[in-house]
Amino acid sequence: MRLSALVTKTVKDVSQSDVSRNAQLLTKAGFVDQLMAGVYSYLPMGLRVLSNIENIIREEMETIGAQEILMPALQPREIWDQTERWDKVDVLFKLKGAGDRDLALGPTHEEVVTPLIGRFIQSYRDLPKAVYQIQTKFRNEPCAKSGLLRGREFRMKDMYSFHMDQRGLDDFYKLAIEAYKNVYRRCGLGDSTLLTYASGGVFSKYSHEFQTVTPYGEDIVYRVPDTDIAINKELMNDRDALAGIIPNYKEGDEKNLEELKAIEVGNIFKLGSRFTDSFNVEYAGVDGEKRKVVMGCYGIGPSRIMGTIAEVLSDDRGLVWPDEVAPYHVHLVSLCRDESDISRCEEIYAKLKSIGISVLYDDRQGVQAGQKLGDADLMGMPRRVVVSAKTLADNCVEFMARGDKEATLTPLQTFYSVLVED
């Protein structure tokens, strides 16, 4: 993609109405644009990031056998009455449809998926099953000042699993934890994301959150030493729960846990029969007896992950995208002015594309070197390649990974093979 043709530009002055670091950086870089608090447009570069994250999630969910579907945002009141949640979910957007019908915009889809998949479950032979969707969701948040971290409209992957019994659910739940860890690792958040115990409700002792540690976090978690496990705030007064998590627990041990700020980047629940009770979803067991189907649910927000990456991995120069998430792998900066140098740089661009490397090419004329290099830092592609009269005179390019402090002069001869192997 040529920067001269890209519909967006980097933005100098960003409104201070959205003070969150992620929104400021992503807006300056031309990746997103705020329409109102908690509601954003994704511009070409931002949508590429979002799609990359969604595809990573898709691959990891397919790996554990979940099948993708797409459910509606518009939901009739009747299904929310059936689970007695119409008045209980306080962030539910409510509206009137044709014929004065009460509708909700789905912030979650248990009310839709349970009867939907229930219709395809008759006997134990039809279990287990898991479905997921990657979809735009809505929450009428009273306050939305955290950029992509707390949206009124946001992207969500929600997965639902259906099982014969608790053991089947437990087994799949463990698979889901591993799949989630793979997602965070591939998104560059693996080292900073903790599997965090939270309260479980009626059907299970614990639920789990995935919390990415960062000084910009809104949540507080307590890390168990020498592990990637943490405990959330609400569990810290529950001694029984603590004893189940902290090895060789003695009263007061929780005071020695490290208190950390974090962003919640996923959560998973064992629902048991909470929803299959409401919709009477049963299966016939091996013995012919009818039993309630047992469910789990698993949420992760692609737009929130995008915001978290922007918060956690950026530096004072701008965004820093991990390989698998980056909109382009190489940011090729031309500082050439002579026709012959420009045409050699065009050849480098063509060659990179031909060997399958995705390139953002700053081919703009009349833009100063400082501006071009600053834009490259701000946009945060993993590798920057600068071509100028000086580098070409040496048959070289100037190569720098986004995290590096200094660029290295790399001969054109070896440059392509280095990139392909990288």
Added chain:
Amino acid sequence: MRLSALVTKTVKDVSQSDVSRNAQLLTKAGFVDQLMAGVYSYLPMGLRVLSNIENIIREEMETIGAQEILMPALQPREIWDQTERWDKVDVLFKLKGAGDRDLALGPTHEEVVTPLIGRFIQSYRDLPKAVYQIQTKFRNEPCAKSGLLRGREFRMKDMYSFHMDQRGLDDFYKLAIEAYKNVYRRCGLGDSTLLTYASGGVFSKYSHEFQTVTPYGEDIVYRVPDTDIAINKELMNDRDALAGIIPNYKEGDEKNLEELKAIEVGNIFKLGSRFTDSFNVEYAGVDGEKRKVVMGCYGIGPSRIMGTIAEVLSDDRGLVWPDEVAPYHVHLVSLCRDESDISRCEEIYAKLKSIGISVLYDDRQGVQAGQKLGDADLMGMPRRVVVSAKTLADNCVEFMARGDKEATLTPLQTFYSVLVED
């Protein structure tokens, strides 16, 4: 994909509340499920079809230089007041957000895209530009009884182009017409879809609809003989307009046009400065003078195209998916019962996948041959391959394209290469 593992099954008894042919067929085949009138879930096979259609559209829009973005469904009232459309678009879903703020669910995005892209346009050097999104849209339809053809929630590709002047718009508009024709051709609707003249509004003599001819259509169009051009009903009383479309027009000629029922599968408009006036989007010309940016808009509904394919290309046995749209290319039906035959059929499945052919594999045990063949017809993959003790004894499979009347016995030796070339 193994049918034994697919979360859905074909459905015998479908509610008659949705009488449209497309919804009946797609529901029976387990591709979609109605949550309420005009609101559907897409099940795994249905979502594959929808994604295939969306990817075709994506490719064709990229080919003419449009860049993909994603805008919000939630829109504040203020931008609709600015274009004076808050009370004029009668299908606008309205709701209240936090702080009692008036919001709309976007049925179209001129109010968002015009100021958004306008911010990146300063001078003639920034033009032309084109952006598109593929997104879930909402219309509060008073009546929604046509399945995927008229949804209250539906998928939409909307593209917007920005130009210096009318000539730039005209040139891009012609490119868009060709891109749209490519989409219909690749979706199997090319031969039955007519470029249809409609009234144009203030800024242009005509707009255009793409109308797919079918006895199940809700619209009426009038075909110009020996062309793929038609005229819509509202233009038939406008002699000036008719004279611009019908070659060598004489008064009364319109009575000789063929009247056809059709489904509108796309529409394109020259907007002129209708929206750039409202949002004051200007550019500095070569001479430094400020001028209004000129816009076009281009809509096509992937979910409606899916419904149209189901209406138009199906037969009395079920759905018939064109190659590029089909969820899988081959429906492999095992009628094997012996362990050794089953294991040979598994080998065929593995081999097909290994050579890159996408396969729906009916590996179900205890299901009668009639049911399996009926399901294959209903689901409508382009090619059916039946493997049984009898075919295996001859080292053959039974091959049938979905449109064919009879199957042909094909030797295993040549079968794979035939499929690859197909």
